[in-house]
Amino acid sequence: MREVRLRFSKTDRCKYISHLDINRCMARALSRAKIPLWYTEGFNPHPYMSFSLPLSLGVESYCESVDLRIIGDITNKEIKDNLNEMLPSGIRIVDVYDNFRDCSEIAFSDYVYTIEFKDNDLAFEKIKNVLEEPEIMALKKGKVGKRRVLKETDIKQFIEKYNLSIRDDNIILNIRLAAGPSKNLNPTLLFDTIIRLIDMDFEWKSITRISLLDKDYKEFR
DSSP: OEEEEEEEEEOGGGGGSOHHHHHHHHHHHHHHTTOOBOBOOSSSOOBOEEESSOOOTTOEEEEEEEEEEEOSSOOHHHHHHHHHHHSOTTEEEEEEESOOOOGGGOOEEEEEEEEEESSHHHHHHHHHHHHHSSOOEEEEEEEETTEEEEEEEEOGGGEEEEEEEEETTEEEEEEEEEOSSSOOOOHHHHHHHHHHHHTOOEEEEEEEEEEEEOTTSOBOO
16 A cells, blocks of 8 residues: 555636535545555445645635545556546646655645726725735634634734736736645635725626745745
């Protein structure tokens, strides 16, 4: 038995597939591709799969990964090619490799936000002002007893760095957010907070995760 990591992209309509459904989709594709997986023991055996960092619904990514345990003789190239024949077009295996790092080493994630407004110049100035504030107060869902409430949380502490620009009639926000087991900022929460604070309707938007990094800003693999 050996462990391998599958690096994959999740784009287009597949960005609307939840993490739980991605798990199911991957399991079905592995079965159809006849990948010789190691299964857990017990009453309900299932293939071992461990995803590095679950992705928010509606967010695209070029750096997702899942770890598998393989039995039998099959090359990493065969795993990649066989799986890509069975997966939907919005999910593509881009690499399969054996030597990889523990998920606890993930510390940051880079995102690209592409947003269109009727007045991009005004929106640009408002977004810039929000990001330059010493505090950015987000409304997060929480509980007080059995009651669901919205709690204010300062998310500025989770923003490592950013760059804001206007290109091709869109506002482009490149931003590095805290990610991983100890500190993590949902990119959708950041987007919702910005839109609420600038008080402007957007015409269109996309959010894409482009890389995962360790605490020294080196690529996580």
